[in-house]
Amino acid sequence: MILEKKIDSKYITFGPQEILFVVLAIISMIGLSFGAHALLVGHDNVFGTSREIPWGILISPYVFFACLSTGLCIVLSLGQIFNIEVFKPIINRTAFLSLVTMATGLMCITLELENPWRVPFFALLSPHPASNIWWKTTIYSLFMIFMVFNLLSLFMKNEKKARIFSIIALLTVTMGNLNMNSDMAILGGRGFWSENYMPLYFLTLSTLTGCAAILLFTWIANKLNKETPTEAENNALRATSRLFLALLVGLLYFTGVKIMGGFYPEFTKNPEAMYLLVQGNFAPNFWIGEVILAVILPILLVLLSRGRNKGMLAIASISCLVGTFTLYYHLVIVGQLIPHYFQFNVVGLPQYYSYTPSLHESMITVGAIFFFLAAFVFGEILFRKINFGK
Amino acid sequence: MKVNKEDNMKIEDLKKLSNEGIKNIPSVERRQFLQFGLAITGVFLGGTVLSLTSAKNVDGAVSGGKILDGNYPYSPHYTMVIREKHCIDCEKCLDACRSTNNVSLHGYRTDILERSVPKAPGERERIFMPILCNHCNRPPCVRVCPTSATFKDEINGIVRMNISKCIGCKTCMAACPYNARFFDEEIRAIDKCNFCYDTKLKESNGKITACAAACPANVRVFGDLTNPDTPAYKLIHSAGKVFWVLRPELNSMPNVFYVEK
Ligand code: SF4
Ligand code: SF4
Numbered sequence: 001m002i003l004e005k006k007i008d009s010k011y012i013t014f015g016p017q018e019i020l021f022v023v024l025a026i027i028s029m030i031g032l033s034f035g036a037h038a039l040l041v042g043h044d045n046v047f048g049t050s051r052e053i054p055w056g057i058l059i060s061p062y063v064f065f066a067c068l069s070t071g072l073c074i075v076l077s078l079g080q081i082f083n084i085e086v087f088k089p090i091i092n093r094t095a096f097l098s099l100v101t102m103a104t105g106l107m108c109i110t111l112e113l114e115n116p117w118r119v120p121f122f123a124l125l126s127p128h129p130a131s132n133i134w135w136k137t138t139i140y141s142l143f144m145i146f147m148v149f150n151l152l153s154l155f156m157k158n159e160k161k162a163r164i165f166s167i168i169a170l171l172t173v174t175m176g177n178l179n180m181n182s183d184m185a186i187l188g189g190r191g192f193w194s195e196n197y198m199p200l201y202f203l204t205l206s207t208l209t210g211c212a213a214i215l216l217f218t219w220i221a222n223k224l225n226k227e228t229p230t231e232a233e234n235n236a237l238r239a240t241s242r243l244f245l246a247l248l249v250g251l252l253y254f255t256g257v258k259i260m261g262g263f264y265p266e267f268t269k270n271p272e273a274m275y276l277l278v279q280g281n282f283a284p285n286f287w288i289g290e291v292i293l294a295v296i297l298p299i300l301l302v303l304l305s306r307g308r309n310k311g312m313l314a315i316a317s318i319s320c321l322v323g324t325f326t327l328y329y330h331l332v333i334v335g336q337l338i339p340h341y342f343q344f345n346v347v348g349l350p351q352y353y354s355y356t357p358s359l360h361e362s363m364i365t366v367g368a369i370f371f372f373l374a375a376f377v378f379g380e381i382l383f384r385k386i387n388f389g390k
Numbered sequence: 391m392k393v394n395k396e397d398n399m400k401i402e403d404l405k406k407l408s409n410e411g412i413k414n415i416p417s418v419e420r421r422q423f424l425q426f427g428l429a430i431t432g433v434f435l436g437g438t439v440l441s442l443t444s445a446k447n448v449d450g451a452v453s454g455g456k457i458l459d460g461n462y463p464y465s466p467h468y469t470m471v472i473r474e475k476h477c478i479d480c481e482k483c484l485d486a487c488r489s490t491n492n493v494s495l496h497g498y499r500t501d502i503l504e505r506s507v508p509k510a511p512g513e514r515e516r517i518f519m520p521i522l523c524n525h526c527n528r529p530p531c532v533r534v535c536p537t538s539a540t541f542k543d544e545i546n547g548i549v550r551m552n553i554s555k556c557i558g559c560k561t562c563m564a565a566c567p568y569n570a571r572f573f574d575e576e577i578r579a580i581d582k583c584n585f586c587y588d589t590k591l592k593e594s595n596g597k598i599t600a601c602a603a604a605c606p607a608n609v610r611v612f613g614d615l616t617n618p619d620t621p622a623y624k625l626i627h628s629a630g631k632v633f634w635v636l637r638p639e640l641n642s643m644p645n646v647f648y649v650e651k
Contacts, residue, residue, distance in 0.1 A: 042575035042578070043558075043573070043575075044496060044573065044575045045575070049560070051497055051563065051569065051571075051572045051573075052569065054560035054563035054564050054573070055560060055564050112559070113557050113558050113559050114556075114557070114558025114559075114560075114573060114578055115556065115557050115558045115578055115579075116557065116558075118537070118554075118555065118556070118557045119537075119557050122536075122537035122538075122539070122555045122557065123536060123537060123557075126537045126538045126539075126555050127536075127537070127538075128535055128536055128537060128538045130533055131533065131534050131535055131536045131561075132534065133534060133536045133559060133561050134536035134537070137536065336564065340567060340568060340569040341503060341521075341569070341636075343637075344503065344505055344519070345505050345506050345507050345508075346503045346504065346505055346519075347504040347505065347506050347516075348504070349503075
């Protein structure tokens with residue numbers, strides 16, 4: 001009884017945010033339980049992947065969230081490492097989002113493995129440093145550790161220490177981002193991501209999605225907490241929206257290069273895949289997802305909002321995030337659809353292999369997205385309770 | 391095959407170009423040549439001249455000097471030479487492979503592709519092309535494996551699996567340009583051709599694989615590139631003999647070679 005009295009009422013409330021968290025967590029659990037089932041019965045039985053298309057949709061949320069985490073860490077560094085005053089008010093939330101997005105990404109790749117339980121043993125006991133995928137797992141796991149320490153230091157108001165962890169985390173995750181490209185680029189036999197512009201493309205996409213996530217989730221957090229942002233926060237968001245716009249223009253350039261590759265084979269290293277993307281079966285997805293949703297619509301909305309209309313910025317961010325998700329999906333899948341022996345006049349060989357995500361793969365993807373959303377709401381609840389959000 | 395005037399002009403123009411070797415020719419171009427019934431090949435016996443020859447079945451062929459440099463890093467350095475035109479698609483090799491190596495029904499280690507190749511205008515030739523792991527000297531699958539579950543045997547160059555280390559990431563499957571690997575749910579690991587390393591090759595003291603032993607037409611000639619007395623060695627080391635590997639532009643340096651006869 002005495003103890004109960006001592007507990008501040010704000011620690012024991014169960015309001016709309018808590019309900020929202022439970023709902024999101026339940027949806028996430030339902031989705032992820034499909035992952036557990038797939039592990040039990042084997043992916044061959046429940047995934048749409050095959051001998052010809054070994055990587056399915058689950059690689060896309062992994063790349064999406066890992067790159068998003070990188071972008072968030074880059075934007076975080078502007079305030080935390082480079083001391084740019086205007087970005088300082090969003091440090092705490094950005095650091096938290098960067099951590100949970102990476103956790104979500106790693107969860108996706110784990111569920112994409114047939115034997116994830118072997119990873120801790122053989123990644124350590126039998127490492128293969130020539131393998132980019134080994135580096136990627138190691139780098140991103142280390143990043144998460146540094147980010148946890150960064151957050152803990154921020155929480156304990158030890159800004160000096162937090163800054164050091166942030167610097168190490170930034171260096172680590174940038175290495176991971178560059179590695180993400182080489183990881184795929186050496187799969188040259190399958191028309192994957194081997195274009196020269198890829199490293200810069202990844203960095204642009206990462207920072208772009210990072211900005212979009214900050215604009216969107218700060219807006220949602222304000223709505224959830226029924227707060228009006230402070231002037232300092234408003235300035236931070238305005239600066240983020242300017243960066244967002246600049247990066248959208250950068251993405252517009254890369255999208256233009258892709259379009260050129262789709263029409264003129266001399267502009268690309270993957271003419272078959274680029275044709276399929278820009279003019280072939282994937283054209284509707286490409287033009288709607290990668291061109292309109294990822295670039296054109298967000299540019300228009302940001303310009304119309306003049307960096308002030310938060311709702312409009314949030315819609316621009318959602319559009320951009322959905323568009324970039326389709327972009328990553330294309331990056332993973334389209335290159336694999338070109339048959340291995342397409343030059344050999346093989347009888348009965350389809351012009352393109354086909355792949356459709358199965359129910360299990362789709363549900364795991366949904367589960368991962370809701371895991372992230374639940375983690376975000378959980379963070380907001382936690383921040384409110386320990387007064388950490390600002 | 392009908393070749394129109396415009397196409398003829400393109401070929402004439404190309405013939406005038408100075409030679410840059412074949413490695414820079416994009417696959418689209420290569421495919422266009424095949425549509426004309428022509429293939430871009432190197433010139434044999436060490437040359438690197440770009441030549442346009444009848445495609446028949448030499449897609450992707452390059453000179454012996456480029457894909458074989460006379461250095462065989464392994465001893466024995468196992469190889470298989472496929473005498474493509476002799477294959478009658480009886481599939482005895484496929485059966486022998488499956489039963490000898492207990493290959494699960496989830497996949498296959500070797501296959502026969504049926505090709506319909508332009509021979510002359512309006513005429514096509516049917517060719518059966520056996521495929522298997524090429525035991526590449528620069529194997530992309532080995533390079534990408536995070537746990538060294540797939541590795542190149544340091545003695546004989548066979549690309550093998552240590553199934554207990556396989557985490558099932560399937561990166562090797564994505565990296566292999568030859569569709570030579572599959573995930574076997576029964577063993578929860580990748581399965582692939584290992585030149586019968588633990589079965590027929592072992593029983594025969596390194597002499598032959600199950601598929602080669604089962605082939606009634608002697609299409610699959612297994613051998614050792616460090617031993618000039620073996621038929622496989624002779625098949626690709628005779629002056630003027632045309633041989634090729636699949637998808638040489640990827641530089642994976644296959645150890646499975648193809649000859650017409
Ligand atoms: S053919 Fe494929 S599986 Fe075999 S060694 Fe080459 S890349 Fe690896
Ligand atoms: S699937 Fe297995 S063998 Fe292939 S790369 Fe992954 S761990 Fe290595």
